[in-house]
Amino acid sequence: MSPTIAIVGGGPCGLTLARLLECNGFDYVVYERDETDDASRGGGSLDLHSETGQLAIREGGLFDEFKKHARYDDTTFKITDQHGEILLDVGQGRDAPEIDRFLLRRIFLESIPKDKIRWGHAVTGNKLDEDGVPVLEFSNGSTASGFKLVVGADGAWSKVRPLINQAKPIYSGKYFVESRIYPSSPQYGALATKVGTGTLDALGPYQQMIVQKQGDSSYRIYYGFLAPEDFASNGTVDLSNGEAVRKLLLSKDFFGDWVEEMKDLIRHSDTFRSWALYSLPAESLDWKPVPGVTLIGDAAHVAVPFAGEGVNSAMKDALVLAKKIAEHRTGDGLERAVREYEQDMFPRGRDVITRSMKNGELLFNKEGPHAFIRALTDGSF
Template sequence: MITIIGGGPGGLTLARVLHVHGIDAVVYERDASRAARTQGGMLDLHTETGQAALQAAGLESEFLAAARREGQDQRMMDHTGALLLQQDTPDDAPMARPEIDRSDLRDLLVDSLPAEAISWGRAFSHAEPRSSGYVVHFTDGSSVETDLLVGADGANSRVRRLLTDAEPTYAGSTSLQSIIHDADRTQPELAEMVGRGNFWVFGPGDLRLSAQRNGDGTIRVSLSMRGPEGVLDEETDAAALVDGWDPRFGQLVRACDEPFVVRQIAVLPIGLTWPRRSGVTLLGDAAHLMPPMGEGANAAMLDGAELALAIAAHPDDLDAAVAVYEPAMQARTAEAAEDSAKAMEMISGPGAAQKVLRFFQPDLVD
């Protein structure tokens, strides 16, 4: 038996690719159901990582039907309202990095699995080693025996503690995040300004405003700032942060119809490894938490696919499968984490707008 803790993109991809190869696994997810909470914003799935994983899962056509090509659009302004960059995606453009709502991706993966492959409302408590594998305990008092325990349980993984003492640390950036619902109807002028994809405004100093169009008609709005922990908190007046900017940006912040929530960016050490241990491994944020620059979910899904393929190649020797998977995953995601750290540095601090412009249009910027 293979036990997967966590029903995010990585854990579900692992279960699906195993299912394709006729190998049983159960995902244990703490959410009571797929609809228990919102799943966040959009994900851009890259051809060489997230989309490659969906190909291995036999779900490429379903993904392309649900993904938004226009979500690749990009607009960038400075705080005075000057347009710095606009890249609109042609209708026949390649689906290199199309966006998909997290909820749509989760539904796609959940629907591809038999009902018994996911156990909802089961939060991991701890695990005890046995002669082969583990006894896995849940907070409801239940337990299961497993030959391989896979921690796909995110940034604050409890499974990770079986392998390493490493814990996430603050990466020096904090965001305030909220949502505008039904934006085309309630805020048509602001919706037109944001456009169909990603929208950025670079302010003076370390403040950055961003917005993202979602397929369900919402716009997710974020204000991000570098600084010590607590640089932004629940008491921060989000609209006051953009006083003196083009008035449209204050309108965008005030149009949000849910309370702003604080998100502190945390990371694991780049290149984290651990001594191999029989019967347990990690994937996704549990193994390589990195800045949210578009690589994390893609890496997690490829982790899941590659682990499943290693198991399919060594179905009678799970430790051998993990021995193939872990070093390749760690090397690959160390590079992705390094790139993500560089990207976060690029979009932060004085001169960020010019650095981003050089990235997207190197021939047009001095």
Template sequence: MAAAGIAIIGGGPCGLTLARLLECKGIDYIVYERDESENSNRAGGSLDIHAGTGQHALREAGLLDGFKKYARYDDTAVTIADKQGKRLLQMGQNRDAPEIDRKDLRQILLDAIPKDKIKWGHTLLNAKIGEDKRPMLEFTNGVVLSKFKLVVGADGAWSKVRPMITPAIPQYSGKIFLESKVGHENPLYETTVSRVGPGMFLATGVGKSIVTQRQGDGTYRNYFGIQVEENFFRNGVLKLDVEATRRLLLSDFYADWAEEYQDLIRHATDLRVWSLYTLSTEDMNWKSVPGLTLVGDAAHLTIPNGEGVNLAMTDALKLASKIAEHGIEDVNRAVQEYENDMFPRGIATIAEGRRMEKVMFDEDPQAFFQALSDAAAQ
């Protein structure tokens, strides 16, 4: 089967930004994405796109004006409260970090790439070095491809490209977010609108948190942040039923939280688990492997700290620029220079994720308020 110059595994924000940038520079590429189509139901909520990183990448990709049509500048506000419901701090208004729904960001990028440049329904099963010393890609649909000058792992937390480059394995942090939606039809919807309004409402206290965030269509998502052993919910109570999970959250995790928070649990009709995994700062030093590299979460997965998608798009920009500078014939040099530049960013974001994790789940909520106040003052 004929192959293109660059294979990008994963059509998330990072892989698609890279694709668009290569498209602009006239460099040959193909994206392989596990979703069945561009209409596949995408998980994940709203993302804040920062001026110097995510927005910069979009500007270089010629997509900043398109982004601004969706960008929600009034959703940057954050209200912080304690578990009794006492409002402690309001911050983030007028930050140049507008919110956009993940699905809208994806659509902007998809609309900027020819349709035949993305192969849907291609889940990478494994990758290995073939007899010609080039990466060979095996997909779950039976397709096997090789002869790429470069394979870029943009396939997120559980990258199948990563093991070809580094033995690094994401470690479980002991923390999860349980996500639930508050749609227009939810009896709690009107109360949530008046309680949260635009932006985000973040309640924290004694090793737990609850985040409520407005989405582009005016609905809300709640994230219940708690500490449990690995796969506790996946294998256990949530697998059995949502009602049992609600009861458990109320009795074992949020029993002493104010009624307004407990109501969020009582009205949660769907619950999805986001287990928080991270790579370590020591993982950020692999020896460059010819014909292969990693970008975004595949390279430097961290605990969510508000930077993930922004750094992912920055990786895409840096890698595309290096490939354009050195040309596809000298792609390994481009990769080496990209990786040397990326490692310090990876180390910084993993360390910052660890710091955020510690303060967000601290026994003393004051540490979290201080961290947010410091961030707001920068």
């Protein structure tokens, strides 16, 4: 008999698992907080690696569809200093094509029967019934139970995680303010000439500007700096006030001493959004198996985004878990599948968290890009 599986979270990670279960004939349901299937709700561009993200897509029979949207020309990666000097230009021809997050999500959504996804079901809490079976509680007042397995794919602030442990993400001290520059901007031509395809990472002392080409030809820009966790809510700046945000970022305490061509990005940026960077402690990935529950992706091992893994690590989780479930599909095999998956995931997740924190210190330091480039050169990054 196929197990009944609940997947909490309809992002790329949860949908990868859903697609792989669909291909293997398992009974499952996805609970997603979004009210509709509007896959264009946001997110940046993702580079998918051949041995992880791309492999999961291949296993799901979706690689031809993926290639229609993958941007193989956007794999370049440039490093500059705060004066705009290009210090490193690498990545040409790398097998890690970019794809917009919403397009990746749409590919998966279109491959899954519509009746397998419950929209508007944000999990607000959970509990175990008298038989130790998880009961999910939703914001719409409904509940769901009776599953043989609940998989938390619900991100950094997972509502499923408390069924396994009490680990909580810790603020890293690093903060991004995200913005966009569109082709209609007067700054677009100069930006396209400087960055071209792919990604530019400009580094200054304890500061960072990441500029990344998107599928619609716009550029997504992340302004990174050290800041308190409540930066967006402590009265420092109102992110809905574009003029105030630009004034703050151009001040001497932020990017005021950067070269003019980089400051021009701030002057023409629009639609600001905050992004505080969190990470789970690496040691939290060593829990005892909990019958009927497991975690994948950021719910299991959210990390600051400096190891180049992110969605690839999450999709690898989904791939391994689906393979283990298919391998042990009878009798008490589901518990064995989860146990083997977790033993595979723990060291991978700890490695991603540890490397991400280490790399973050290289990217945000008083030397600007120089410590980072040394690490790239000697292979320690």
